[in-house]
Amino acid sequence: MEVIILPSSKEIGALAADTIEDLVHNLPRAVLGLATGSSPLPIYDELARRHDESGLSFTQVHGFALDEYVGLPAGHPESYREVIRREFTNRVDVAPENVHGPDGTATDIAAACLAYEEAIKAAGGVDLQILGVGTNGHIGFNEPGSSLASRTRIKTLADQTRQDNARFFDNIDQVPHHVVTQGLGTIMDARHVVLVAYGAGKAQAVRDFVEGPVSASCPASVLQFHPHATILIDEAAAAKLTGAASYRHAYANKPAWQGL
Structure with a gap:
């Protein structure tokens, strides 16, 4: 696990976008794992800017969403399929048929979950998972x-x-109680995981999963076992890390050719 501490979400978004741009140039049919929420937005904004200003293309890329609410109707503005489209894929040139998400409206949820696992495998697995x-x-x-x-x-x-998540809805009563999500084993199958976190509100979670024990009580701690996990955080999110100085030193002296 590599921990990189940067001044702000803008620098984090740019560094993650560098890695994705390199991946897509080297592997035009790359498979991206797409997260929602506020954390990935600086990455999507930067990728959209590069698409508009320098022609970064995603025409052959496939994207697989991490999760979806159960029970929201198709097209609901807070369904994660719609969020992914609105925040990223509709802003670049990803083919709509190449954007996939778990089916939270399925009559047979268990069968839909199995089908989603098979779809990820059929695409060759996730090359880079945003978290x-x-x-x-x-x-x-x-x-x-x-x-x-x-x-x-x-x-x-x-x-x-x-x-x-209630901030995305009119009130908490509108937030569904159930979701379909990729499992921790599914996420761990991704060849590269890039997790981003900002702000003091995430500092304890970052401390727990980076430096605490691997435990189901802190699901993100499983990333300690991932062979290629990159953790990008700002100063506020890094505030409780006891090893922060070591992480800064390692990154400052990292060989330039190594990339993320």
Whole structure:
């Protein structure tokens, strides 16, 4: 796990976008894992800017969303399929048929989850997975207590997560109680994971998953076992890390050819 501390979300978005741009240039048919929420927005903004200003193309790229609410009708503005389109894929030249998401409207949720796993495999697996982290340490919607080997499935949201997400709805009563999410085992299959976190509100979660024990009580801690996990955080999110000085030193002296 590589921890990189940068001054702000703008620098984090630019560094993550550099990595994605290099990937797409070298592998035009790259498969991206797409997260929602506020954390990935600086990445999507920067990629959209590069598409508009320098012609960065995503025509052959496939994207797979991490998760989806259960019960929101197709086209609902807060469904994650719509959020991904609005915040990223409609701003670049990704083919609409290449954008995939879990089906939260399926009659048979279990079958839809299996089908989603198969779709990811059929595409060749995720080359780079973008992640945020919840205040309780969840990634995707793998809440505390999730199996570290879990696959795509239905989950019940924790009260804290529903409260955190209520800002996207008129009130908390509109936030669904259930979601379909890629599992921790599914996320761990990605060849490269890039997790971004900003602000003091994420500092404890960052401390827990970077420097705490690997435990289902902090789902993001499973990334300690990932062979290529990059953690991009700002100064506020890094405030509780005991090893912050070491992380800064390692990054400052990293060989330029190594990239992320």
